[in-house]
Amino acid sequence: MHGTALSGWLLVAVCTATGAYCLLRLRSDCARARSSAGGEAVMGFGMAAMAVPAAFAEPPSWLLAGYAGVFAAAALRAGWLARARENGGGHHLHHVIGSLAMVYMALAMSAPGGHTAHEGHPGAAGGVPLVTGALLVYYVGYVLTTGARLLPAAVTPRGGGTLAWRARPELTLACRLSMGIAMLAMLLAL
Template identity: 85%
Template sequence: MHGTALSGWLLVAVCAATGAYCVLRLRSDCPRARSSAGGEALMGFGMAAMAVPAAFATPPPWIFAGYAAVFGAAALRAGWLVHARGAGGGHHLHHAVGSLAMVYMALAMSAPGGHTAHEGHTGPAGGVPLLTGVLLVYYVGYVLTTGMRLLPAAGPPGDGAAPGWGARPELTLACRLSMGIGMLAMLLAL
């Protein structure tokens, strides 16, 4: 990824913290909280690993094939869950898109020229590649809609019983929002 070392390390920290919270959600009593936590943990830790600034550690050439294989498998699993759950698999569709975006970034980073792998598939004016642009539009929409869901809703107060730590919807949304913003940052730095 391009960019300053500070922004790279901040992205690593946010993505790793998000991945760690998602691992904790795997132990929740709420089945709904556990259903997507594994995929989100993988995404958080994978984004953290891919965002490590190149000035700190030059990754071996084979690592990008490893990223592509892991996230390709995650995309297949998410696609299977979308198919198996039908209309109830909406968030798994997002996981499939995110995993495929990670495959795309891994392949782009592995191309000759290192992290500047957009040669040969840029847009008509030599700008942003079409697939990168489509993913940017998708993630801007995702970040905006997820951010809107975090806004407090007016309504009658509940019974006062707070859900367990793994089933806090606002924390889950905040993690998803941070990963969406992280994905935007990674796509912009590609």
Template identity: 85%
Template sequence: MHGTALSGWLLVAVCAATGAYCVMRLRSDCARARSSAGGEALMGFGMAAMAVPAAIATPPSWIFAAYAGVFGAAALRAGWLARAHGNGGGHHLHHVIGSLAMVYMALSMSTPGGHAHGDHTGPASGIPLVTGALLVYYVGYVLTTGVRLLPVAGPAGDGGARGWGARPELTLACRLSMGIAMLAMLLAL
């Protein structure tokens, strides 16, 4: 990824912490939550690996093909789960888009220039169409997820003791963090 080493390491830390929390969510009693947590853990750790500053650790040339393969398989799995859940598979569709965005970034990073933009000159320069579409999608995703985190007045009470893996507000916060990290990665592409 392009950008400063500090921003790269901050992305690594946020994405790795999010991935670690999602691994904790794999212990949920709900099979649907476990399947979502597994995809999110893969995304968090994959984003952390891709965000490592190139000045610190130059990745081998084959790593981008490996990223594309892993996230291509994750997109197929998420698509299968979205199809199996029907109208309730909306979050799995988000995983499809996220996984395909990771494939796109891996392939973009594997080009000789290391980014999707190439050497544009003249009026055709600017953000490529796919990058722009992904930026628009993730801005919308971050805004809607952020709004869902706003407190809503409800009945008083503690709602019972819940473990760290069963806290919907933490799940939303992790999803928001990964959405913001994806925006940062797309902007740095």
């Protein structure tokens, strides 16, 4: 991705931490939480891998094609799960959009000039402006709505007991918010 090395490493750290928490959520007792946690873990770790600054390790084109393949498969899985509305279908639609956005970014990065814009070709590295713009609008809306849902932080566990780390709804929302912000940063750096 373009941008400073510091912002790239911060994205790597945030996305890795989010992916790790999502792996922890896979142990939840709730099938719906486990269903979305797997897709979010793949997204978190995939975003971390793609956010590694190009100055540190410029990925070969075959690796970018691999990213595109993994996220295309993730989009198909999320689309399959989205058809079942009773199992969190709406959130799985978000996973479809996110996975397809990752495919788009991997393909844009693997295109000639995908890592650095050449002089005289300022738009060579940005993908298709209309697609990038649509994804930016979607993720701005997603970040704002997720952040608004997180604001009433007075989430109390049912029955007055304490919740395990893997079942904290406010942490799940915070992870989703941080991945949405990270996706915005990656799209802006494209």
